[in-house]
Amino acid sequence: MAFDGPGRGSVGAGTRFGAMRVGLTGGIASGKSTVAETLVGLGAVVVDSDKIAREVVAAGTPGLASVVEEFGPSVLTEAGELDRAKVGEIVFADEGARGRLNQIVHPLVGARSAELEEAGRASGALVVNDIPLLVEVGYAPFFDEVIVVDVPVETQVERAIARGMSESEVRSRIKAQAGREERLAAATYVIDNTGTVDDLRSRVKEIYDALTLAASGS
Incomplete structure (x- = not known):
């Protein structure tokens, strides 16, 4: 892959969280x-890679043109x-196909x-890169801290079905993602969301406070 890690921008001096990634x-x-x-x-800036992934293949973008060239016009809606x-x-x-x-x-x-x-750092905020496939694509080493949200597989299935997905679709997506053990092995902070x-929000606040403390050098 030509892209050498996510979000490798320069960091201005004096930002509250320094070079922490x-x-x-x-x-x-x-x-x-x-x-x-x-x-x-809590004051963090979250860089949402899923949202960005939608933006870069929006109608009329070079990204969408490249996807159509690779997979054909059948991947387009009537609009x-x-x-x-x-x-x-x-x-x-x-x-x-996923790799392409x-x-x-x-x-x-x-x-x-x-x-x-870089814009988030310039504002002095903690910047968190939200990357669903962070482990799968090998990006963990590019970060100082990795927060993993963890639940059992069957809980994932139940919740996704409740959102309207079919069980086969859910299990197909889970199979395409890293396993729990692999994801947890990359974690520096784990959030158990069972x-x-x-409870979840309390744990997030604990982690945010810990990262703030670490950034202050205390």
């Missing part, structure tokens, strides 16, 4: 979005936008992430 990851339906939302409420469900069917069932898509999208996401990360939302 924090990654956030978790499997499908783990509760990662709630963690990201809580971090924002000329990317049919994300169609692409999902292709790439989650074919590792090679990543080669198109990841460099674009990385460049935009770097811009947003409790209540209040």
